[in-house]
Amino acid sequence: MTILYEPSRQVAQHFAMLVGGDVRTAGSLAEAHALLEEDPDEQLVLFGPNTPVLEAVGFAAKFRLSRPSLGVVLLRHQLEVGVLADAIRSGVREVADVNDPTSILAACARSQDLSRRLSLGGGRAQGGEPTADGKVVTVYSAKGGCGKTMIATNLAITLAAGGAKKVCLIDLDLTLGDVALMLQLQPERTIADAVPVADRIDETGLRTMVSPYCPGVDALLAPVVPTVAEQINRELITEILYLTRSMYDYVIVDTPPIFNDHVLAALDSSHLYLLVATPAVTAMKNLRILLDTFDVLDYRKENRLVVLNRADPRLGVTPADIERVLRIPITSHIPVSRDVSVSINRGVPIVLDSPTHPVSEAIRQLASKRIGAEPTTPKGLKSLMSRRTKR
Ligand SMILES: Nc1ncnc2c1ncn2[C@@H]1O[C@H](COP(=O)(O)OP(=O)(O)O)[C@@H](O)[C@H]1O
Ligand SMILES: [Mg+2]
Numbered sequence: 392m393t394i395l396y397e398p399s400r401q402v403a404q405h406f407a408m409l410v411g412g413d414v415r416t417a418g419s420l421a422e423a424h425a426l427l428e429e430d431p432d433e434q435l436v437l438f439g440p441n442t443p444v445l446e447a448v449g450f451a452a453k454f455r456l457s458r459p460s461l462g463v464v465l466l467r468h469q470l471e472v473g474v475l476a477d478a479i480r481s482g483v484r485e486v487a488d489v490n491d492p493t494s495i496l497a498a499c500a501r502s503q504d505l506s507r508r509l510s511l512g513g514g515r516a517q518g519g520e521p522t523a524d525g526k527v528v529t530v531y532s533a534k535g536g537c538g539k540t541m542i543a544t545n546l547a548i549t550l551a552a553g554g555a556k557k558v559c560l561i562d563l564d565l566t567l568g569d570v571a572l573m574l575q576l577q578p579e580r581t582i583a584d585a586v587p588v589a590d591r592i593d594e595t596g597l598r599t600m601v602s603p604y605c606p607g608v609d610a611l612l613a614p615v616v617p618t619v620a621e622q623i624n625r626e627l628i629t630e631i632l633y634l635t636r637s638m639y640d641y642v643i644v645d646t647p648p649i650f651n652d653h654v655l656a657a658l659d660s661s662h663l664y665l666l667v668a669t670p671a672v673t674a675m676k677n678l679r680i681l682l683d684t685f686d687v688l689d690y691r692k693e694n695r696l697v698v699l700n701r702a703d704p705r706l707g708v709t710p711a712d713i714e715r716v717l718r719i720p721i722t723s724h725i726p727v728s729r730d731v732s733v734s735i736n737r738g739v740p741i742v743l744d745s746p747t748h749p750v751s752e753a754i755r756q757l758a759s760k761r762i763g764a765e766p767t768t769p770k771g772l773k774s775l776m777s778r779r780t781k782r
Contacts, residue, residue, distance in 0.1 A: 396419075551641075
């Protein structure tokens with residue numbers, strides 16, 4: 392079934408005919424909401440050409456987390472780049488040209504196919520639902536250069552414990568990823584390989600995309616050509632994270648210093664948010680703003696871990712000062728040391744290069760005390776799962 396929201400009755404009729412099947416039409420946004428509430432299994436809402444873009448944007452953003460399998464497709468007379476970008480960023484799956492019936496039908500079909508795969512009734516369930524037990528940890532900071540990639544790489548190696556556990560390190564800094572460089576891996580296989588098979592990616596396929604690094608650690612590297620990032624959408628990342636969770640004990644996600652769609656997809660699927668800050672006023676301010684954003688997005692407080700990197704007692708900023716400003720406890724202090732840069736320049740992560748170093752010790756403590764603890768359910772997956780079990 393499809394909900395079609397379009398104020399003009401005549402236009403609504405035209406598109407209802409085009410889409411075919413069981414279409415319920417709404418003349419107002421309130422009506423569309425009411426129709427959606429009536430059917431918790433509804434998977435597609437089509438916004439007609441006479442609906443305000445902002446309504447579609449708000450609608451998609453509202454249901455992005457609470458109903459991840461619901462697709463929103465927007466029909467427009469003109470496809471302006473700004474409109475497209477805003478819509479897609481908010482969670483609209485496709486924007487189709489009203490004058491191109493083939494592309495409208497294709498957009499609806501793609502959205503419905505994705506919805507099917509995201510919900511229990513989809514193809515994956517029939518083929519055997521993977522047991523997604525791995526823990527997803529996203530390492531994030533709104534600022535560059537504070538040590539995200541250093542922490543993500545060393546943490547992945549530490550958690551693998553020489554091969555006792557399986558860890559997938561994903562480089563989501565899709566335009567400027569440094570994981571390959573830090574691990575001295577040749578990016579022959581990257582996440583870009585997932586683009587042509589985005590609608591049918593499976594475990595076997597994923598195994599051909601990762602680069603083995605050391606016992607227990609595989610890396611899914613960033614594309615070599617930065618423009619490929621544009622072809623990687625939120626659904627693909629959600630899919631990859633769901634799949635990797637079923638294949639690995641831990642999935643560590645390294646991120647760019649921006650709050651983009653890729654980061655949101657990772658955060659939505661994460662059990663733990665590892666937020667990196669340095670003891671600098673600007674980093675503190677950025678982290679405070681980020682924590683406020685997390686509140687709005689409803690990312691649970693108990694799943695937030697703040698890691699203070701380059702902790703330096705000589706700076707005069709005490710951890711107590713920082714905790715007071717941020718109103719959140721600091722989980723881990725990683726000391727400042729030029730040996731970190733030396734290890735990065737040598738291409739050997741410090742936990743391997745110098746396992747007894749205080750930086751390696753701090754990362755081990757973080758891994759064993761906080762990340763190895765009992766798993767919790769990630770926000771996005773929780774809503775997905777509860778919908779699945781209801782069926
Ligand atoms: N604990 C530390 N002590 C000293 N230098 C560090 C430390 N952590 C990171 N660095 C330096 O900061 C640089 C940036 O780290 P990186 O992990 O690439 O940051 P991000 O991924 O957040 O941009 C590294 O090249 C390294 O030289
Ligand atoms: Mg980085």
